[in-house]
Amino acid sequence: MSSTDWENDQTLFASLTGGQTVIDWFGFCPRFHDASLERLEIANGNVLLAIHAFRMTDELDKHGRFICDRHAIVTLRMRGVSGITLYGSAGSIIFDLKIRRLPSDEAATNWKTCAAPVKGDIEVTFDTSMGLYGTIYTKELGFGLQPMPK
Structure with a gap:
């Protein structure tokens, strides 16, 4: 497995099927923190990940908690x-999810x-706050988005 000391490839994210729709919904290229x-x-030979994600605003509710919207x-x-x-x-709470194209055959060992x-190949790596974490390598990646009520 490769090192995760790299940033999301936002250009790649936006170019993937449904990627720009996800960016437009949240207002930025999400890393899915706390999703x-x-x-x-x-x-x-295929994988589907479904993530309940949201946008955390800088506004606070009456209890002093950050308001989350765009579920x-x-x-x-x-x-x-x-x-x-x-x-x-x-069970898993995602800490950080990153997407990039492999720049070399660096994942070819083991x-x-x-x-x-x-x-x-496209590398999808996700770290966790608790639960499942790992990396999936794939030839094709596309996104779907289903808005949810709060």
Whole structure:
């Protein structure tokens, strides 16, 4: 697995199917901090992640808590998955989710049961505040957005 000392590729994010819609909804390229992982499906070389995300404003409610708005279920649909590493328990609160294209075959080591990710694959890495974390490598990534009532 590669180091996560890199930033989200916002140009890539916006260019992916549904990526600009997600950016427009939140008003920025989200990192999904404090979002909850609602669903993870792995089947036939594809992965679906469903995340309950929101925007945290700088406004406070009467109890002194930050007001969160723009709630939505954001789905990440990955086709042609070339590698997966997951750790932890099934429930998960995301700390940070990053997306980039692999600049080289840096992920090609330690893959004993598959061909391994290669340069140009998309890397989706998510860290956790609690629960599941890991990295998924894929040939194709698209987003879906379903706004939710508060």
